[in-house]
Amino acid sequence: DIQMTQSPASLSASLGETISIECRASEDIYSNLAWYQQKSGKSPQLLIYAANRLQDGVPSRFSGSGSGTQYSLKISGMQPEDEGDYFCLQGSKLWTFGGGTKLELK
Amino acid sequence: QVQLKETGPGLVQPTQTLSITCTVSGFSLTSYYMQWVRQTPGKGLEWMGFIRSGGSTEYNSEFKSRLSISRDTSKNQVFLKMNSLKTEDTGVYYCARDMGAYFDYWGQGVMVTVSS
Numbered sequence: 001d002i003q004m005t006q007s008p009a010s011l012s013a014s015l016g017e018t019i020s021i022e023c024r025a026s027e028d029i030y031s032n033l034a035w036y037q038q039k040s041g042k043s044p045q046l047l048i049y050a051a052n053r054l055q056d057g058v059p060s061r062f063s064g065s066g067s068g069t070q071y072s073l074k075i076s077g078m079q080p081e082d083e084g085d086y087f088c089l090q091g092s093k094l095w096t097f098g099g100g101t102k103l104e105l106k
Numbered sequence: 107q108v109q110l111k112e113t114g115p116g117l118v119q120p121t122q123t124l125s126i127t128c129t130v131s132g133f134s135l136t137s138y139y140m141q142w143v144r145q146t147p148g149k150g151l152e153w154m155g156f157i158r159s160g161g162s163t164e165y166n167s168e169f170k171s172r173l174s175i176s177r178d179t180s181k182n183q184v185f186l187k188m189n190s191l192k193t194e195d196t197g198v199y200y201c202a203r204d205m206g207a208y209f210d211y212w213g214q215g216v217m218v219t220v221s222s
Binding site for chain 2: 091
């Protein structure tokens, strides 16, 4: 089974700050990596798929990058509505989620 | 538009069977795979299993012995049944539409508490 290690577990960012969240896979996942945002009491919302493809309707301040086993989600300019939990999902061999990152506004 | 909605019991007793229905609209179950995912305090988000557009299924080995996924395409419904429930199965259960390597639309989730 592919394991996904996500870091950091929590993050506090100021308004307008640029932040990054990382996911490391236990083996090459060939860019089969998606990122989700989950707000309290809601279901996960797709932000990025195929490592760097922005889902329709998602603000352009969100971007994804990476290849092989290392991937990252960047938010360029933290906004209040960006608070929430973020998860990665690998879909190369079955599916595995990262442990999540709680993002708060400082 | 694409919508998914899970319905199920809020409370299930230990050792009993959980049954959840996912009702979809805006797309056909014969064109998409459908996934089940749960989110528990102990393990976070876990992929549980899926049903293919043709009706065959595959399960996470963690649940394989006690999980069953089925569907009724005429009613646009997908079903999850899991037996021998334990307190650690307490969590939110989601259905989601599969796009191959990721899931694009998710239901609102249904909270399930396993307790006597």
